[in-house]
Amino acid sequence: MAYADVYAGWQADPERFWMQAAEAIDWVQKPSRALFAENAPLYEWFKDGMVNTCWNAVDRHVAAGRGKQVAIIHDSPVTGTVHKITYAELLARVSSLAGALKAKGVTKGDRVIIYMPMVPEALEAMLACARLGAIHSVVFGGFAAHELAVRIDDAKPKAILAASCGIEPGRVVHYKPLLDGAIDMASHKPEFCIILQREQEVAKLTEGRDFAWHSVQYGVEPADCVPVEGDHPAYILYTSGTTGQPKGVVRPTAGHLVALHWSMKNIYGVDPGEVFWAASDVGWVVGHSYICYGPLIHGNTTIVFEGKPVGTPDAGTFWRVIADHKVTSFFTAPTAFRAIKRDDPEGKLIGDYDLTSLRTLYLAGERADPATIEWAQAKLNVPVIDHWWQTETGWAIAANPMGIEHLPVKIGSPSVAMPGYEIHVLDEGGHPVPPGTLGAIAVKLPLPPGTLPTLWNADERFKKSYLSHFPGYYETGDAGIVDADGYVYIMARTDDVINVAGHRLSTGAMEEVLASHPDVAECAVIGIADELKGQAPLGLVCLNKGCNRPHAEIAKEVVNLVRDQIGPVAAFKLACVVDRLPKTRSGKILRATMVKIADGQDFKMPATIDDPAILDEIRLALKGLGLARA
Ligand code: COA
Ligand code: AMP
Numbered sequence: 001m002a003y004a005d006v007y008a009g010w011q012a013d014p015e016r017f018w019m020q021a022a023e024a025i026d027w028v029q030k031p032s033r034a035l036f037a038e039n040a041p042l043y044e045w046f047k048d049g050m051v052n053t054c055w056n057a058v059d060r061h062v063a064a065g066r067g068k069q070v071a072i073i074h075d076s077p078v079t080g081t082v083h084k085i086t087y088a089e090l091l092a093r094v095s096s097l098a099g100a101l102k103a104k105g106v107t108k109g110d111r112v113i114i115y116m117p118m119v120p121e122a123l124e125a126m127l128a129c130a131r132l133g134a135i136h137s138v139v140f141g142g143f144a145a146h147e148l149a150v151r152i153d154d155a156k157p158k159a160i161l162a163a164s165c166g167i168e169p170g171r172v173v174h175y176k177p178l179l180d181g182a183i184d185m186a187s188h189k190p191e192f193c194i195i196l197q198r199e200q201e202v203a204k205l206t207e208g209r210d211f212a213w214h215s216v217q218y219g220v221e222p223a224d225c226v227p228v229e230g231d232h233p234a235y236i237l238y239t240s241g242t243t244g245q246p247k248g249v250v251r252p253t254a255g256h257l258v259a260l261h262w263s264m265k266n267i268y269g270v271d272p273g274e275v276f277w278a279a280s281d282v283g284w285v286v287g288h289s290y291i292c293y294g295p296l297i298h299g300n301t302t303i304v305f306e307g308k309p310v311g312t313p314d315a316g317t318f319w320r321v322i323a324d325h326k327v328t329s330f331f332t333a334p335t336a337f338r339a340i341k342r343d344d345p346e347g348k349l350i351g352d353y354d355l356t357s358l359r360t361l362y363l364a365g366e367r368a369d370p371a372t373i374e375w376a377q378a379k380l381n382v383p384v385i386d387h388w389w390q391t392e393t394g395w396a397i398a399a400n401p402m403g404i405e406h407l408p409v410k411i412g413s414p415s416v417a418m419p420g421y422e423i424h425v426l427d428e429g430g431h432p433v434p435p436g437t438l439g440a441i442a443v444k445l446p447l448p449p450g451t452l453p454t455l456w457n458a459d460e461r462f463k464k465s466y467l468s469h470f471p472g473y474y475e476t477g478d479a480g481i482v483d484a485d486g487y488v489y490i491m492a493r494t495d496d497v498i499n500v501a502g503h504r505l506s507t508g509a510m511e512e513v514l515a516s517h518p519d520v521a522e523c524a525v526i527g528i529a530d531e532l533k534g535q536a537p538l539g540l541v542c543l544n545k546g547c548n549r550p551h552a553e554i555a556k557e558v559v560n561l562v563r564d565q566i567g568p569v570a571a572f573k574l575a576c577v578v579d580r581l582p583k584t585r586s587g588k589i590l591r592a593t594m595v596k597i598a599d600g601q602d603f604k605m606p607a608t609i610d611d612p613a614i615l616d617e618i619r620l621a622l623k624g625l626g627l628a629r630a
Helices: 003-012 014-024 053-066 087-103 120-132 145-155 175-185 253-266 285-297 317-325 334-343 348-352 370-380 459-467 507-515 551-565 591-598 613-624
Strands: 070-076 081-086 111-115 135-138 159-163 165-168 171-174 192-196 210-212 233-239 247-252 275-278 301-305 327-332 360-363 384-386 423-426 439-444 473-482 488-493 497-500 503-506 520-530 534-543 574-577
Touching (some): 003 014, 014 253, 053 285, 070 120, 081 087, 087 120, 111 120, 111 145, 175 192, 301 317, 317 327, 317 348, 334 370, 459 473, 497 534, 534 551
Parallel strands (some): 070 301, 111 159, 192 210, 360 384, 534 574
Antiparallel strands (some): 165 171, 233 247, 423 439, 497 503, 520 534
16 A cells, blocks of 8 residues: 555544554553543543553563564673573563562552663663553653752652663763762652662662662562553653753553554564664653664564764674664664764775665654765665654654655655644744745644653643644644645754754753853853754853953853753753843844854844844854854
8 A cells, every 4th residue: 555545544534543553452451442532632542441561562472472582682882792682581571670669569650760771671671660550751861960850850750760870982870879869859759769780880779778670579479461541651751841841741551552563564664573773762762662662562673772873882883783683674863874974984884794684774863964864875775764753752753654655755854744643834823834835843633642642740831832832733843844745844943942963952951050150140052053963052151240250161160060960961062151142122032143153154134133233242252162154
C-alpha cells in the first residue's frame, strides 16, 4: 500500500486505524474504543483497556520463543566493554529489580527518578518501573544537581535509582555527589535510593537511605507485571520550556505502546529480530522511544552505546558498531555526523568496516542541514531520512515512512505528516496560510496515541502552553512551511527554546541563572549559529550601577554559574558585558535582532526600536568575541 492510501485510510476512519494498530499489543483487557474525547481538549486513547508495558517489551517475547535473542547490546568504548543481554536474561533481571522495588514499597502510580548513564541497567530500571505500574522520570546525566532537584520537587519520587558515576571522554562524572546535592536542595525527599556501583568509581552510600543495586535484590521475590489502565502515565520526561521550570511531559501507557510498535515497521522499516540502533541518551525522548521502548516492544535488538561519535576512540566508532552488531536501521542527530565529518572529512574510516547490514540512516532532534545529509548519503550509500518530532509527541510527526513507501526525498524537509497528525501552517491570527508560506506549525487536535495528554500536575499550564494560542490545534513551537506536495520544512522555534548539539535548552532558564549573579542588572541569552552544534548559547549582561569589576571576570563567573546550575550540557561558554540591551519602545529585548548581528546576517531595523545606536554597541561587543562578521 502507498503512503497516500495509508494516510487517507487514517483520515477516513481514525478509530478503525488505531484499533487495528492496537492489535499488535498484548492486552490484559482490550479497550472498547480508541479515542476518548470526553475531556476535550484533553484527549485520551485506549483508556478502558488494561495493559502492561514491560510485558509487551519483555515477557511476551520470551513467551513467544524469543528468549535466546539478544535484547540489549551494551557497547561501551569508554570502558572498553561489550555486553549482551538476551530477552530471557532481561526478564530475569527486570523481574528481580522490580521485586526489590516492590519489597521496598514501590507500587502503581509511585514516581521513581532514574539518573543514570548509558548502561543497560538504565533500561532495566525503566522496565522495572513499568512492570509495577510505577511512573519513571529519567533525568539526563549532563544536568547539574539543581536541575535534578527541580525535577525531584515536581515529580515527588518515592525512590531514586542512580549510578555511582558516568564516563565522559577524559573525565568521570561523579553522579553520587550530584545526587546527594540535589536531595539536599530539594524540599521533597525520596524514601530511598538504589545505587549501581560501577568499577570506575565506587560511591559512598548514605546509611539507611541508599542501597546497593545488587544487594537490594538479594533474596527478593521477582515481581510480576501489574496491569494498568490505558491512560495510566508510563513516564514523565521533563523538557525545556520558556522558564527555568521544566515541563513534565506525561506519556500515557497504551497509546505509547501502540504508536511505538506501529512506528518500528512503518517508519523505520525493521522486522522483529533485526538490530536497531539509536545513538542518543536515555535522558532524552529519543532514548526513551528508540533505545528502550520501541525496539523492545517490537522484538528488536537495541544497542546501548556509551561513547561519542568522535574521540572514543575515533570518528570510525559508529561504523565499527554498525559492522560488529549488524545494525540495519541507525538513528542519530545531525550534529553527530557534523562531528564525524569534521574529523574525517573524506569518510576514510568508513572503508575499514563492512556496513552491508545498514539499510537506512535516520536523523532527527535538530534541523538536518543539506551539507550533512549529502555527505552522509554519498559516504554511506543508503537513504538518509530526516524526520521531525518532539519530546511532547514521543514519535515522528513528519517522516518518510520507509516501511510503507520510500517517498522521494526533498533535502531540507523531514517529508510528510504521519497518520494521526494533520499538520497546518497558521498565521498569527490562526488562519491557514497558502502552501509555501512561512507560519506557525500546528497540529489539528486530537493528537494521535502516544503523544502527551497533559503536563504532570499542570493541566492549565498544558492548555496555556500548547492549546490556547490556536484553539482546536496543538501549537508545536516550530515555525515552517508546508509545500504543495505536503512536505514540511522546519525553519525555527517560535519560543525561547534553542537546540544545541541536538539538545533542547531554554534560553529563559539560562537568563534566570545569569540574573541571579549579584552584579548583573539585566541580561539576555540568545542562540547563535554554531558550525558543529547547530546553535550555541551566548549571554549578554548589563551590570549594576557602580559595579566596576573587570568585565572578563564577570563573564567567566556567569559561565561557571550556568555550568553549576544547569549543567555542562548547556554548553554555555560565551558571555560578554554590554552597557545596554536593545529594546523596543515598550521595553521588549530585541533578541532576534541580536542573533542576526552575531551571525553576521542582514536585518531590517525594527520599527519599534527605542534607540538604534545600541545596535552598534552590541556589534562592537560581539566583534570582541570573534562574532558579528558578515
Ligand atoms: N553526563 C555528563 N556530562 C555530559 C553528558 C552526560 N551524559 N553528556 C554531555 N556532557 C557534557 C560533555 O562532557 C561536555 O562537557 P565539557 O563542557 O566539559 O566538555 C558538555 O556536556 C557538552 O556536551 P556536548 O554538547 O555533547 O558536546 P561535546 O563537545 O562533548 O560533543 C558532540 C559534541 C557533537 C560529539 C556531541 O554533542 C554528540 O554526540 N551529539 C549527539 C547528540 C545527540 O545524540 N543528541 C540526542 C538527541 S537525538
Ligand atoms: P526535543 O523535544 O528535544 O526532541 O526537541 C524538539 C525540537 O527539536 C523540535 O520542536 C524542533 O525544533 C527540533 N527538531 C527536532 N527534529 C527536527 C528536524 N528533523 N528538523 C528540524 N528541527 C527538528
